[in-house]
Amino acid sequence: xxxxxxxxxxxxxxxxxxxxxxxxxxxxxxxxxxxxxxxxxxxxxxxxxxxxxxxxxxxxxxxxxxxxxxxxxxxxxxxxxxxxxxxxxxxxxxxxxxxxxxxxxxxxxxxxxxxxxxxxxxxxxxxxxxxxxxxxxxxxxxxxxxxxxxxxxxxxxxxxxxxxxxxxxxxxxxxxxxxxxxxxxxxxxxxxxxxxxxxxxxxxxxxxxxxxxxxxxxxxxxxxxx
Amino acid sequence: xxxxxxxxxxxxxxxxxxxxxxxxxxxxxxxxxxxxxxxxxxxxxxxxxxxxxxxxxxxxxxxxxxxxxxxxxxxxxxxxxxxxxxxxxxxxxxxxxxxxxxxxxxxxxxxxxxxxxxxxxxxxxxxxxxxxxxxxxxxxxxxxxxxxxxxxxxxxxxxxxxxxxxxxxxxxxxxxxxxxxxxxxxxxxxxxxxxxxxxxxxxxxxxxxxxxxxxxxxxxxxxxxx
DNA sequence: GAGTTAATTGTCAGAATTGACAGGTTGTGC
DNA sequence: GCACAACCTGTCAATTCTGACAATTAACTC
Numbered sequence: 393x394x395x396x397x398x399x400x401x402x403x404x405x406x407x408x409x410x411x412x413x414x415x416x417x418x419x420x421x422x423x424x425x426x427x428x429x430x431x432x433x434x435x436x437x438x439x440x441x442x443x444x445x446x447x448x449x450x451x452x453x454x455x456x457x458x459x460x461x462x463x464x465x466x467x468x469x470x471x472x473x474x475x476x477x478x479x480x481x482x483x484x485x486x487x488x489x490x491x492x493x494x495x496x497x498x499x500x501x502x503x504x505x506x507x508x509x510x511x512x513x514x515x516x517x518x519x520x521x522x523x524x525x526x527x528x529x530x531x532x533x534x535x536x537x538x539x540x541x542x543x544x545x546x547x548x549x550x551x552x553x554x555x556x557x558x559x560x561x562x563x564x565x566x567x568x569x570x571x572x573x574x575x576x577x578x579x580x581x582x583x584x585x586x587x588x589x590x591x592x593x594x595x596x597x598x599x600x601x602x603x604x605x606x607x608x609x610x611x612x613x614x615x616x617x618x
Numbered sequence: 619x620x621x622x623x624x625x626x627x628x629x630x631x632x633x634x635x636x637x638x639x640x641x642x643x644x645x646x647x648x649x650x651x652x653x654x655x656x657x658x659x660x661x662x663x664x665x666x667x668x669x670x671x672x673x674x675x676x677x678x679x680x681x682x683x684x685x686x687x688x689x690x691x692x693x694x695x696x697x698x699x700x701x702x703x704x705x706x707x708x709x710x711x712x713x714x715x716x717x718x719x720x721x722x723x724x725x726x727x728x729x730x731x732x733x734x735x736x737x738x739x740x741x742x743x744x745x746x747x748x749x750x751x752x753x754x755x756x757x758x759x760x761x762x763x764x765x766x767x768x769x770x771x772x773x774x775x776x777x778x779x780x781x782x783x784x785x786x787x788x789x790x791x792x793x794x795x796x797x798x799x800x801x802x803x804x805x806x807x808x809x810x811x812x813x814x815x816x817x818x819x820x821x822x823x824x825x826x827x828x829x830x831x832x833x834x835x836x837x838x839x840x841x842x843x844x
Numbered sequence: 845g846a847g848t849t850a851a852t853t854g855t856c857a858g859a860a861t862t863g864a865c866a867g868g869t870t871g872t873g874c
Numbered sequence: 875g876c877a878c879a880a881c882c883t884g885t886c887a888a889t890t891c892t893g894a895c896a897a898t899t900a901a902c903t904c
Contacts, residue, residue, distance in 0.1 A: 428797045429844055559880060571654045572833025574860065588882050590861075597862090604890090605861075606832040607798025613839055618655055785850060800890065814852050816891075823892090830860090831891075 400545050407538055408439050414530060415523075416512035418492065421542055422460070425551055426505025426614050435546055438511075444490040456480045463499030463509040469531065470497050471519055491515040496524075496531060500539045504554065505614050506547065508539045556599045558617055565592045567618040570609035626771050633764055634665050640756060641749075642738035644718065647768055648686070651777055652731025652840050661772055664737075670716040682706045689725030689735040695757065697722050697745055717741040722757060726765045730780065731840050732773065734765045782825045784843055791818045793844040796835035 411419035420438035427433065434454065438445070447453070454460060458477055462470050470476065472495040477484035487493075495513035502508070512531070547554060558566065568578045575593065579586040593605060600611045612618045637645035646664035653659065660680065664671070673679070680686060684703055688696050696702065698721040703710035713719075721739035728734070738757070773780060784792065794804045801819065805812040819831060826837045838844045 429793050429839075430797050561881065567655050569832060570836045571656050572828045572830050572836075574830070576860080584881085585883055587884065591882075594862080602798045603862085604798050604800070606795060606835050609832050609836050610796045610798075610839055613655075613836055787851065802890080810851085811853055813854065817852075820892080829892085 398544065403541050403545055404437065407541070410534060411512050414512065414527065414534060415517075416496075416514045418495075418511075418513040420511040420513070421538060422454075422509045422511075423542060423546055423550070424507050424509075427551070427611070429610075433550055435550055437542065437546075440492065440513075441490055444487070444492065447486055447490070451482070451486075453480075453483045453486075456483060459495075459497045459511065460509060463497065464507070467499050467501065469528065469535075471495070471524070472497075472513070494519050498532065498535045500535060502539070502543060504551070504616055506543060506551075508543065510535045510538050553600055553611060553615060556615070556617075558596060558599065558612075562592050562596050562599075563618060565589055566596050566609060566612045569593065569605055570613060570618060624770065629767050629771055630663065633767070636760060637738050640738065640753065640760060641743075642722075642740045644721075644737075644739040646737040646739070647764060648680075648735045648737075649768060649772055649776070650733050650735075653777070653837070655836075659776055661776055663768065663772075666718065666739075667716055670713070670718065673712055673716070677708070677712075679706075679709045679712075682709060685721070685723045685737065686735060689723065690733070693725050693727065695722060695724040695754065695761075697750070698739070720745050724758065724761045726761060728765070728769060730777075730842055732769060732777075734769065736761045736764050779826055779837060779841060782841070782843075784822060784825065784838075785818075788818050788822050788825075789844060791815055792822050792835060792838045795819065795831055796839060796844060 407421075408419050411417075418438065418440055420436070420440060423435045423437070425433040436445075436454075440448075456479075458480055459470060459472070462468075462476075472493075474484075492513050493515055494517065495511055496519060497509060497511040499507060499509045564582065565578055568581060573581065575589040576586045579589045582589075593608070596612070597603065597605070597608045600608050602608050602611060633647075634645050637643075644664065644666055646662070646666060649661045649663070651659040662671075662680075666674075682705075684706055685696060685698070688694075688702075698719075700710075718739050719741055720743065721737055722745060723735060723737040725733060725735045790808065791804055794807060799807065801815045802812045805815045808815075819834070822838070823829065823831070823834045826834050828834050828837060
């Protein structure tokens with residue numbers, strides 16, 4: 393499996409092909425960021441039938457998808473089943489009628505609040521216990537590889553802030569700010585003018601593309617800068 | 619191993635005893651919080667000789683301890699060795715002369731920015747490759763149990779904020795705040811008076827024991843409230 | 845019905861932040 | 875020597891936040 397490419401097309405082709413080799417016609421991956429907190433960005437990548445993709449989006453199935461719920465709770469793999477979808481019958485039935493009958497999903501949590509959910513599915517041939525026992529290690533490994541690869545490709549464009557670097561003074565000041573100190577207090581603590589503190593804070597806000605200290609501090613924490 | 623007690627004394631006694639059973643005279647555990655960001659709280663628990671504890675603290679060895687450095691980078695276990703301590707000779711020599719010669723350490727990352735580092739050490743009998751192969755699974759398991767137990771006991775008193783719960787309105791408002799919205803903007807978004815937004819923000823700040831929005835939003839993110 | 849929790853709104857003064865105008869210093873690498 | 879990055883400082887107006895004084899309404903539990 394050659395998943396080391398940084399090229400988007402090649403990566404996706406490789407993933408779809410690998411999914412096929414693992415016995416699944418469909419490959420789907422959802423990448424979710426922690427930000428913005430009030431409406432986290434989500435990117436969906438898959439080779440599902442167009443009609444199903446459309447249905448899924450129109451009905452906002454993402455919000456009630458039990459495999460997504462499961463993935464936010466734990467990184468343990470889960471196999472699609474009648475009971476799993478008991479609280480979302482319409483989703484289950486629509487999926488079935490679009491040829492999505494048997495599936496396997498696992499989520500991953502990364503740094504910087506990034507989480508991913510990989511799903512493999514097919515129309516025929518239920519997933520047996522024996523198949524699971526045999527393939528689980530491969531599937532888990534595949535999940536890791538896919539997560540890594542897709543994150544590398546999609547994260548920079550989904551989260552441009554990720555590339556920001558702060559100078560040492562900026563880091564120092566945003567850290568104190570995150571602890572709740574005012575500009576004046578920080579100026580006393582590190583022995584510079586209050587005006588200078590605000591100057592640095594301003595630069596941090598520009599770099600992180602936000603309009604106030606609060607958002608800057610939160611971003612810095614989420615990005616792991618401080 | 620009975621590590622299910624919530625009683626501090628019993629837990630420590632149990633841990634020390636278990637360490638002994640695993641072949642180590644000394645048990646040490648460091649618990650570090652993410653907050654305050656500028657001076658993260660640290661709690662050290664161990665049964666090292668008093669003199670060594672004193673030395674360690676006086677010389678601020680925590681800041682240059684290579685096992686600590688390693689633990690912040692990765693959760694892979696590490697065995698004490700001459701080369702590991704090559705950049706901190708005095709620490710290594712002082713440890714040796716206090717009977718701390720052979721050791722094993724592993725860190726763990728938990729939720730809410732909590733991380734722990736468990737160390738097992740002894741004076742005699744080097745840790746052989748064979749011993750490692752045989753004991754690693756046990757040691758890793760022990761680390762998990764110790765981390766869980768110690769976190770349960772020490773976290774509430776180290777991090778009283780952890781018990782805070784916000785009402786749904788408060789959560790909603792602090793989330794928008796963390797995204798950088800002003801009180802007025804939030805009042806428009808959710809359709810209430812600006813005064814009311816500030817009232818709720820005030821309550822959040824009181825609950826989290828901070829004095830401004832910025833610190834409140836950062837706390838909320840770190841605590842996983844939003 | 846009494847007590848509790850959550851949510852809402854009012855006013856106002858003092859403090860802090862934000863954005864926009866610039867300009868000067870220090871150290872590093874080519 | 876010169877470009878460049880990082881750091882430091884100045885003023886000022888408009889906006890925003892913080893803390894302190896309360897008070898009312900709705901929903902739920904006992």
